[in-house]
Amino acid sequence: MAAHYQIDDLDRKILTALVDNARTPYAELAKLNGVSPATIHVRVEKLRQAGIITGAQITLDPQSLGFDVCCFIGINLKSAKDYGRAIEQLHRLPEVTEAHYTTGHYNIFIKVRTRSIDELHQLLINRIQSIDEIQSTETLISLSSPIQRQISL
Known part of the structure; x- marks a missing residue:
């Protein structure tokens, strides 16, 4: 690059x-x-x-495919050293569409798409909150996403 x-x-x-x-x-x-x-x-x-163009991709409409629930989950780790292992496990979950290592209240902030609230509930309880490195989570459900775009030049 x-x-x-x-x-x-x-x-x-x-x-x-x-x-x-x-x-x-x-x-x-x-x-x-x-x-x-x-x-x-x-x-x-x-x-x-130069690494400015990193690929070309098709953009899908998640709701057209039945993924009606979009939410953001703030994750607190038990320890900062748990970051790598937690990300590795979150990466295995297809419902996790983005992950960010952040400053502030959360160590990790993820974006999740599921088909229903019940599916989100099961994902949280059985797969995300059961990751040993995760101390706690806070979920914010998106009601709409009126702005979605790439950076402007």
Whole structure:
């Protein structure tokens, strides 16, 4: 990964377009920006090598797939040294879609998606709170998520 790669206006336009639709053809990006498709290809490759573009992915709508419950769980560990083992076990739970090592009240803050409140209840009791390294949890249920986006350039 290149240290502090400096993006310019063309890079910014390319990134904005690809974040909006990662399947945008290079030829279309080239036409929109008045450059050749080869220039777009070279720029995208440099952005990949710099670690700015880390992949392209399809975004799924969890509710359309039946995952109606979204919540955030603050986790307090028994000891700071338990972090690695706790993360390892949380990583095995497919319902955990994000995990953050945080400052403040919690050691770890996770995002969880389940199909129902009952499924969330079972996940908490049988799988998350049973992890030995976890001292306590606090669950906050999301009622809606009106803002979901990538960073703006």
